[in-house]
Amino acid sequence: MSADIPDDAPAPRSFASVFDVYEVRREDEEVLYFGDPRAGQERLVRTVWPLFRERGYEVSLDRRMGELVLVAEPLDLGVDGVPWTNVLLFGLTVLSTLFAGAGWYYVQDLTSPAIVQALPFTLAVLGVLGVHEMGHYVASRYYGVRASLPYFIPVPTLIGTMGAIIKMRGQMPDRKALFDIGVAGPLAGLAATLVVTVVGLKLPPVTVPEWVLNAPPEQTMEIVFHYPILLKGIAWLLGEPLRYPNDPSLVVNPVVIGAWVGMFVTFLNLIPVGQLDGGHMLRAMVGETHERFAPVVPGLLFALAGYVYYVLDAGNAATLWVVWGLIAVFLVNAGSVRPVDDSPLDRKRVAVGVFTFLLGVLAFVPVPIEIIV
Known part of the structure; x- marks a missing residue:
């Protein structure tokens, strides 16, 4: 295991109960903890997230080159330069x-x-x-x-x-x-x-x-x-x-x-x-x-489109709700x-x-x- 861990980043032993780290790397500002999970993903994230957050890091579970890795990067809430x-x-x-x-x-x-x-x-x-x-x-x-x-x-x-x-x-x-x-x-x-x-x-x-x-x-x-x-x-x-x-x-x-x-x-x-x-x-x-x-929401929007078209005789508005029904389908899948x-x-x-x-x-x-x- 590499010892190349920033002083303010959590040590692997602090979350060893849910993630067994066998290597640590630094790539630019990211700190990568490669390891094997000892708990389900939900429990793993729920355990490590507050540890990293209190040290000023945002952490996520990712898979890189076939290996599981906790990706930690400094939490920066400010605006970087002129947007x-x-x-x-x-x-x-x-x-x-x-x-x-x-x-x-x-x-x-x-x-x-x-x-x-x-x-x-x-x-x-x-x-x-x-x-x-x-x-x-x-x-x-x-x-x-x-x-x-x-x-x-x-x-x-x-x-x-x-x-x-x-x-x-x-x-x-x-x-x-x-x-x-x-x-x-x-x-x-x-x-x-x-x-x-x-x-x-x-x-x-x-x-x-x-x-x-x-x-x-x-x-x-x-x-x-x-x-x-x-x-x-x-x-x-x-x-x-x-x-x-x-x-x-x-x-x-x-x-x-x-x-x-x-x-x-x-x-x-x-x-x-x-x-x-x-x-x-x-x-x-x-x-x-x-x-x-x-999943019911897109159907309701399509039904609204049908009501507007056939009952209220408003084709333009019907098209609007059909579009939003399609958007809702995408959002449900996302x-x-x-x-x-x-x-x-x-x-x-x-x-x-x-x-x-x-x-x-x-x-x-x-x-x-x-x-x-």
Whole structure:
């Protein structure tokens, strides 16, 4: 056995009861412990993980060149240098949401300074998405789980983006950490969404220009956003309209569309399957029982697509749910996160989870967008 072990790394004898080490190597910053297991994988990881974590290492069980090896690498939760990829994607998403928002403010020349009129829309969309992902990031840092800063996804759509994601690496300590990291995004995002909703409803409506109102019917295309119960309820409490049926020259302020984005993204993330927030939460709440429920989710989404297509006669929305049904199939096959300590979750967190899923239901609408030609 090599003696080339860093002073701060655990000695093989400290976990000899579950892993018999016969060689230790160092490769760059990694410390590799080659050996033979003396316990099942679950017990092995549950035993060695806290030993390495308290010494500042992330550890995982791997197989290299046909040999079992515990791979330990220094735990670094900080951002290493300037995250240029994150910065670039964020900048591109600012531009893409500005261009998308220009349409909601009826700006014709996208190269003119008038495009800054769409800045409130951009701030609303990026605000709700960014706060959602930062909720995950902060919770991950709190529990010592390595996570990247948010990666925004710029796409030329009606809202200018496909959302944002963070990447997590390493073991999940326990169900409490899994739940808190999973629920932090939806709750933080919904809090931001409520603020954006109130601001958007209080801002003055946008006036539809004459060139739009007087356009021939064959040249017009109406895009209708259907609002979920949660957004309608806030509008009702504030006494603010979401439609202006008696005045076709007025439409709701585009910041409200940003609030719609926040609620729609919250619902999608709360779908209880795989690596989605809802999947993390349900796995933490019910343990391995989650694996029995997860395969049902794609079927429910496909059934929703059929209902929307045949009953509500909304083909575009049906396609959306078919796509998400396929995504759910992939997520089921990918599996869920298994925490190191799989002890049951406390009742308070279970109650928070149920409440959060109910908020997700209130943020749901079967036909999110309708395009009328």
